[in-house]
Amino acid sequence: MNDTRTTRRQLLRLGLAASSPAALAALSGCRPPNSESALPPGGESPAAQLSPQQQAINLEKWRRIRGKPYETGKLGAAPGVCQLPGPGAKRNWPERDKYKNTKQIPGMCQLCSTVCGIIGHVQDGRLVKIEGNPRDPNSRGFLCAKGHAGLNHLYHPERLLYPLRRVGPRGAGQWKRISWDEALDEIAARLKAVRDSGRLEEFAFHQGRLRSKDAVKRFLNAFGTRTQLSHRALCSGNRRAANLTYIWESDWDLNDVANTKYILNFGSNAFEAHQGHIPLASRIQDARFRNGAKLVTFDVRLSNTAGASDEWHAPFPGTDGAIALAMSHAILEAGLQDDSFLDRWTNVSAHELKEHLAPYTPEWAEKISGVPAADIRRIALEFAEAAPTCTTLCNRGSSAHLNGYYNDRAIHLLNAVVGNVGKKGGWCWSPWSSIDPALKPPPLPPTPATWSVLEDPPEYPLANVWRRMRVGEIIYLYLWQQRARLQVYMTYNLDSPLTWPEESLTQQVLTDEQRIGFHVCINCFYNETAHYADLVLPWATYLERWDLDARASYALRPYTGLRTPMIEPLGESRDIRDFFPELARRIGGGMEKWYPNESVQQYMERWAANVPANPRTGKSGLERLLDEGIWESDRQPYYEPHLRKLTDEELRGTITDPDTGIIAKDGVGIGIMVDGTPLRGFATPSRKFEIRSLFAQRVGRNQDCSELIRQSGVTRTANRPDAHQGHDVDIEPMPTWFQPVELRELSDDELVMTSFKWNVHNHGRTMNLKWLAEIVHTNPAWIHPDTARRLGLRDGDWIEITAYHSRELQRRSPHLSQDRSIEVDPRGRPIAGRLQVPVVVMEGIHPRVLAMSNSCGHWQYTSVAQAKKNTVAGTHLAGTDGALLRDADWERNMWWEDSTGGTPGKWKPNTGNGWNQNRVMPIAPDPVTGQQAFHDTVVSIRKIG
Amino acid sequence: MNGGFCWSADERRATAGLYRLLARLWLREVDPTLVDLLNRDPILAAFFPISCDTSSPLIDAAMLEMLSVDFCRLFVGPRGHRIPSQSVWQHGMLESETTVSMRQWIDLVGYASRVDSGNVPHDHLAVQLDVMAHILGQHDLWESHPEELESLAATYHAAHLSWASPLLDEVESRAETSLYRQLAHVTRDALRLVPA
């Protein structure tokens, strides 16, 4: 019947058949047969099952409007899409009045962890524009490109809108739609089985970017598992551990760049990607333009930050710490150190430090790093002369190495040497890493006492001491090695096959139903993790749900922002705040008591109750946040907290140790006596900035640290000598530096592979957004002209990369190789994987480095991320206006599709969706903290094609 | 195509019935009641053949699952699907201005259905077909104000039922079950019944 056109008569006969009472009953479920509408009622509630009363056409209105009730094109053909004017268009962009009649709703971006305050413009129930919220004290109204592309995220045509159940084998990609009721019933039954088994730790929640911490904690604590896995070790574990080793109270240095004169940047690409990206980048530029601040960057690659710096130096990979120690050496050698800070406020005197640093000369550092000693010395002295308005800056560039903990210890030390610690314009921090502590979430269940090797691997002594940083990259390996098993695995906003090292291992474990019994994935899009799920739940986007959120602010005081639904969640997408209570009630057994009967908004009202009234509007609590989006307290910025004098009230009942001057109350340190004045000091065991960390050393050796913890006053610090038994790790108490053996002995034909992020992408969640994918969608390997000459390579030529496991780790962390068969090449090098990619040749990279970006190489995550067009034969590219060069289409107009399928020799530059570097990146945790060494992989390359 | 709305009341009623049937099929997966209907009624069975032995629950379940999987693959996701919504097909996004326009039409013509529960886009083809069925089903108004109703129906059709051709092409070429291939085929012809 489908070969020929159906006649009118046949169709009318069909229509009549479909109008019979029996047909109407079948079409409409329980709908009375005389109803005029075929769409079945909801089925969710008895009320929804009633047939709605159809009304008559409003002819009077029709006469009045004499045409379409709604004229499309009010905001352009596809509002929300920012249409750039083509050559023939009137130059009236941006249209300033375009959004003046919109409803403005505050929110917070979540396309990276910076969580910039935003304002959504809503018209006719649709979000048509996202702007920065100028009230946000951290981001100050600025947004990056990703923030604007939130519209692509919200209205993406391939968003997940309904719960899905796997059909067929896991990973085969066949699905059917199910109802939320069915989905929640199944999850509840699985979780009840976990509870009945008595092994509650076998329910793991594995998060990617999580900003609803209270909601997850409530659910996991109420259930009784502590197996909450994260990606922190893939991100910032070393920098955090280095900060904590020095100051304990914060894992996040907030360089006061806005007030500084000199920024010494070791590998941070702040202008493109950083956990505080926009707030930091905008303040760096403020300092440069307003204070004349100098920005010096060390990076193996000419990033946008390096390129926009006053000086760029390209050191050998992972030698940042060596350079930093040499700089401290140079400053002490020149006598430019701050003796008073060192002697009074650190636990190592200037003299001792000078002796310790004696071997670390600039000449020594030059041999290791390749940066001329004269430059190291000159920059060190410039830095010291600018003190105290100078600061170091670092992030993954220095941290994501096997020696990253020591790199960052060495870098931070420079600040103590010049005495800028906590000073305006210097190296600062804030104890408020989240929302204002005045706002307490409604009471949470107590933390359960379960333990899982996945969450707390004993091999990494500093991973979970001060904070729970966890060691993300070992999760799938330990499951593979059967050191743990999961009955229920709930993933949330996670793309582990793409963002985790050793993609194939991740895939193998995710597919294995023996190792992971049941996998439920919560996500807005079908990504590489969802592909291996048993159930997929459609998650509401950050523009459709509630949170109170904030991060450590460069204003150095706490604030609180509101994430609120700008529109109702599309389709049947829901947030965990909405369905966790329902799930908890289905699981029962006491969980439900942590979920009183209230709406999410009522919960948020309770949480935000302490937001004070705005004297101008009289609004307080959630009402004020709904109005303004942000509330910032009027505390003083957190400068030099160690100098705060203890109050009489604080001093009541204290005892001062006559030897150390440490002031303690009930055995817990609260301050230190300095020249007869009781001061708060640093929140460390010595109450000083701890250049020498006996604590770190003792933790590594599994020695009892309870006394040190009491003295610090940071009593939540873990003292777990038992948990680590048998896993001794030597942690140097003083800042020092070592080089992994494979880098020390790098042969002439080997390179070091590093990774980087672009300014328009986060790691795994933005390549589906067309505005961003249009800008960056592929990632050929960057190589230096020397390498190109050696191998006869030109732009666009293809190479095969062979990546190797770390020899250093084979010696230090033999547990990583257990139960694995690792191929070894004729030279005895353990092979991690092979990858074929094209190259771009450029001077902007160290000659011994090969760099590949993250974010590319998706094989799921929508057709945009895969650069697959969906053009329907015989039709034009929807939404594309060739005359005006307008592109209102997100999906089909994909000019960068690679028609060669990635064939070496045929591939055209700037096409395709790139390659996932994690295919060849080995699992490589820093032995101290567990941070993944993304920048240390030794590779060899050969020309192909 | 008859070039105008010179239809009898019965023809309008039949067209409305056809649109309602199509709307239901586009809206969501078939259920046992609907399969039973499509199997039992000879005319419906001729258009939408489902070889399903309703007396055997096992075969029935397998057939229903196969149809659900095909529906999901084509219209729900998660990979390579295209929601049959005008916004997606015309503007490459969810909830473009055509959704707002549909909301206004729904208000104008007094149509009410589960679309208000928010889980189906207002410019979903199922809703759009059902709204047309609703317009055609206003028998008294068609008798009393035929010209205005014609103009309204034609305007509505042009705005919200003339976009679907690429969708129907794709469903015809990608469907793995005859039900959904046939759905696309019949819908294409059915859309020609109402003059644009």
Ligand code: SF4
């Ligand atoms: S930096 Fe960009 S992506 Fe990150 S929160 Fe801010 S606007 Fe969003």
